[in-house]
Amino acid sequence: MQESRTRNFIGNAREALDDGNLQQALDKMKSGFVERRLEARARLPEFDDIRDQAREIKNHTLANLDYYLERFERKVTEEGGQVHWCATPEDARQAILKICRDLDAKTVTKGKSMIGEEIGLNDFFEENGIEPIETDLGEYIIQLRREAPSHIIAPAIHVLKHQVAEAFYETHDQFDPDRPLEEPRALLDEAREVLRQKFIDADVGITGANFLIAETGTSVIVTNEGNGDLTQTIPKAHVVIASLEKVVPTLEDATTISRVLARSATGQEYSVYTTFSTGPRRPEDPDGPEQYHVILLDNGRSKMVGSEYQEMLRCIRCGACLNHCPVYGSIGGHAYGWVYPGPMGSVLTPSLIGVDEAGHLPNASSFCGRCEEVCPMRIPLPKMMRHLREREFDGKTGPATMRTGIKMWAFYAKRPWLYHALAKLKFRVLGAFGRRKGRFRRLPGGAGWTAHRDFPAPQAGGTFQAQWSARGGKRSVDA
Amino acid sequence: MSESRPHVGLFVTCLVDLFRPSVGFAAVALLERAGCNVAVPAAQTCCGQPAFNSGDRADARAIAAQVIEAFDGFDYIVAPSGSCSGMLSKHYPELFADDPAMRARAEAFAARTHELISFLVDIRGMDAVEAHYDGRVAYHDSCSSLREMKVRAQPRALLDTVAGLAREELAFSETCCGFGGTFCVKYPDISNKMVGDKCDDIAATGADTVLAGDMGCLMNIAGKLKRRGSAIQARHVAEVLAGMTDTPAIGEPEG
Ligand code: SF4
Numbered sequence: 177m178q179e180s181r182t183r184n185f186i187g188n189a190r191e192a193l194d195d196g197n198l199q200q201a202l203d204k205m206k207s208g209f210v211e212r213r214l215e216a217r218a219r220l221p222e223f224d225d226i227r228d229q230a231r232e233i234k235n236h237t238l239a240n241l242d243y244y245l246e247r248f249e250r251k252v253t254e255e256g257g258q259v260h261w262c263a264t265p266e267d268a269r270q271a272i273l274k275i276c277r278d279l280d281a282k283t284v285t286k287g288k289s290m291i292g293e294e295i296g297l298n299d300f301f302e303e304n305g306i307e308p309i310e311t312d313l314g315e316y317i318i319q320l321r322r323e324a325p326s327h328i329i330a331p332a333i334h335v336l337k338h339q340v341a342e343a344f345y346e347t348h349d350q351f352d353p354d355r356p357l358e359e360p361r362a363l364l365d366e367a368r369e370v371l372r373q374k375f376i377d378a379d380v381g382i383t384g385a386n387f388l389i390a391e392t393g394t395s396v397i398v399t400n401e402g403n404g405d406l407t408q409t410i411p412k413a414h415v416v417i418a419s420l421e422k423v424v425p426t427l428e429d430a431t432t433i434s435r436v437l438a439r440s441a442t443g444q445e446y447s448v449y450t451t452f453s454t455g456p457r458r459p460e461d462p463d464g465p466e467q468y469h470v471i472l473l474d475n476g477r478s479k480m481v482g483s484e485y486q487e488m489l490r491c492i493r494c495g496a497c498l499n500h501c502p503v504y505g506s507i508g509g510h511a512y513g514w515v516y517p518g519p520m521g522s523v524l525t526p527s528l529i530g531v532d533e534a535g536h537l538p539n540a541s542s543f544c545g546r547c548e549e550v551c552p553m554r555i556p557l558p559k560m561m562r563h564l565r566e567r568e569f570d571g572k573t574g575p576a577t578m579r580t581g582i583k584m585w586a587f588y589a590k591r592p593w594l595y596h597a598l599a600k601l602k603f604r605v606l607g608a609f610g611r612r613k614g615r616f617r618r619l620p621g622g623a624g625w626t627a628h629r630d631f632p633a634p635q636a637g638g639t640f641q642a643q644w645s646a647r648g649g650k651r652s653v654d655a
Numbered sequence: 656m657s658e659s660r661p662h663v664g665l666f667v668t669c670l671v672d673l674f675r676p677s678v679g680f681a682a683v684a685l686l687e688r689a690g691c692n693v694a695v696p697a698a699q700t701c702c703g704q705p706a707f708n709s710g711d712r713a714d715a716r717a718i719a720a721q722v723i724e725a726f727d728g729f730d731y732i733v734a735p736s737g738s739c740s741g742m743l744s745k746h747y748p749e750l751f752a753d754d755p756a757m758r759a760r761a762e763a764f765a766a767r768t769h770e771l772i773s774f775l776v777d778i779r780g781m782d783a784v785e786a787h788y789d790g791r792v793a794y795h796d797s798c799s800s801l802r803e804m805k806v807r808a809q810p811r812a813l814l815d816t817v818a819g820l821a822r823e824e825l826a827f828s829e830t831c832c833g834f835g836g837t838f839c840v841k842y843p844d845i846s847n848k849m850v851g852d853k854c855d856d857i858a859a860t861g862a863d864t865v866l867a868g869d870m871g872c873l874m875n876i877a878g879k880l881k882r883r884g885s886a887i888q889a890r891h892v893a894e895v896l897a898g899m900t901d902t903p904a905i906g907e908p909e910g
Binding site: 583596599623627 | 664669672674676680693694695698700701705706711712721728798802830840842843846874875882906
């Protein structure tokens with residue numbers, strides 16, 4: 177499994193905030209995704225109704241998950257393919273390795289897949305002498321830079337154009353070192369030229385899946401570059417890597433959910449390519465792989481079924497919650513320290529790798545609620561982050577000072593008379609020191625605030641409650 | 656009790672109580688002008704959000720039960736804050752999910768709870784105020800006002816009836832200011848980036864005053880503006896709508 181750097185979230189975030197290139201890249205994505213989603217939404221009046229339908233489809237599927245997964249497997253088998261049930265990342269890696277070894281594979285092409293990241297597939301291939309080649313442009317760029325994706329649909333969103341050119345100059349030594357690479361077009365053409373031969377040479381092609389359709393045994397990918405199609409049709413074997421919650425009952429269901437997927441993700445009505453794969457090549461097919469495998473990964477998800485976190489399994493990885501998140505927008509994806517960043521990661525990561533490891537993520541949210549507002553699957557992300565905080569609080573795994581602080585505060589908040597007496601006292605103390613200037617530049621114990629902001633002092637005249645009493649203001653309906 | 660003069664219990668909020676009582680008095684004045692009988696139950700402290708959002712459900716429940724009890728008998732519960740009214744109306748019921756009797760009470764309580772400005776406009780039909788304010792103002796939407804309490808048009812409509820006031824729209828008006836309760840002290844660097852961006856957007860409008868309906872955002876924004884040495888003033892929107900702006904703005908010295 178990919179190693180986590182989540183414990184060091186605060187340090188990661190600090191680094192991200194100090195990284196000028198990253199900040200420039202994040203600044204650029206501030207409005208594009210948001211505006212395009214709004215426009216796409218405005219063009220489809222029934223958008224919100226389809227969101228409700230999409231939610232119901234997934235709820236129904238999750239309530240009958242075993243049934244639909246078995247049905248999916250049966251259909252895949254009938255079509256001549258094979259499903260590999262993998263409980264852990266290690267199971268998945270071994271199953272993939274066996275397929276590759278049996279074909280004596282030297283190179284493997286890969287379409288974009290977050291499950292590939294989750295099981296650390298590229299490193300594993302290299303350790304085993306197999307060359308993995310990412311064929312999605314964004315993924316290819318970060319593979320050259322030896323980085324992880326920083327966004328679930330735009331893996332290289334943190335990379336500026338000149339950094340892409342640098343990576344190309346460094347690694348593509350077959351070309352003239354003085355060639356111009358300022359234009360995006362030039363970068364694209366060069367990547368295409370490099371990748372073309374790789375597509376043809378690959379022994380195995382690996383893709384992810386946006387949907388697995390139970391009634392037909394079909395896997396579906398949604399892409400914009402067409403790389404996925406070449407990845408899966410040219411090599412001898414097509415291996416689909418997918419987590420089990422990707423299953424939907426019918427073709428109709430997959431198309432319903434697709435209607436909100438691209439609109440939420442990039443603001444497109446549909447992605448450029450929506451590709452359906454059912455089994456290996458049939459005798460009458462002009463092309464296609466000889467083998468078709470589906471690696472079905474659990475990795476902790478079946479434990480989420482029936483728990484407070486079940487709703488997270490509705491996620492279709494559209495990335496809208498990342499695109500609208502002010503925390504993601506401030507620090508980018510790498511700071512989150514594991515595969516899944518942004519609000520969906522703040523729920524999924526602790527559910528998969530534990531609150532002990534990823535406790536920061538559900539805490540690092542201002543609960544602004546925008547993720548839930550834009551999520552096409554209506555996943556109550558803030559509510560689930562709060563559940564995770566509760567688990568941390570009850571399990572006493574969070575920072576002890578925070579717990580004690582909240583407990584002390586609550587002691588007073590539950591005793592109004594004591595609370596008001598203390599408020600008066602605080603008012604006097606804060607007022608006496610701060611009123612002349614109107615604010616504090618430093619406060620004992622308040623460094624978290626005053627490192628970056630002044631702290632406004634209370635107004636003159638006493639607390640509201642004290643003033644209200646002094647005026648003899650009404651205290652109840654009849655008095 | 657007469658239908659035409661409803662009894663409103665003011666939920667003061669802990670920040671208004673401690674830092675800016677003038678907002679409480681502005682709220683009372685506006686509610687009275689809107690034809691309400693206003694009272695302020697003494698047995699209120701805070702809405703319980705610090706506990707609720709820190710994962711301390713037991714204390715959040717105890718505080719919620721206390722608030723519901725304190726406001727028994729009022730026709731409406733009104734708070735000069737989207738965040739606190741959101742806690743009262745959206746989250747109290749879910750705190751009692753496993754206690755049907757309390758849940759029913761919490762739901763009835765939630766249905767009577769409103770954010771101040773939307774209450775004035777949507778429930779009391781206020782469409783204009785008699786107030787004067789010389790200034791260019793930018794109104795900041797707090798996340799909970801905007802998303803939980805559906806407050807967006809109401810404060811803008813009333814502000815547009817204030818004599819002498821010119822209103823500017825903020826770019827990225829739906830983006831959080833970075834306060835987030837305990838978030839701003841637990842993750843100060845991230846919060847600072849967020850409030851810094853917000854202050855840039857405020858400055859870019861050319862406004863001399865920023866208004867909002869939540870003291871949390873306002874203390875955060877005012878604190879950042881003052882740290883930067885900005886002359887932009889921050890006030891609660893109720894102060895301007897009530898015409899009660901003779902007090903120094905948030906974070907400004909007395910007299
Ligand atoms: S949580 Fe919702 S918004 Fe975020 S990626 Fe998943 S489906 Fe999209």
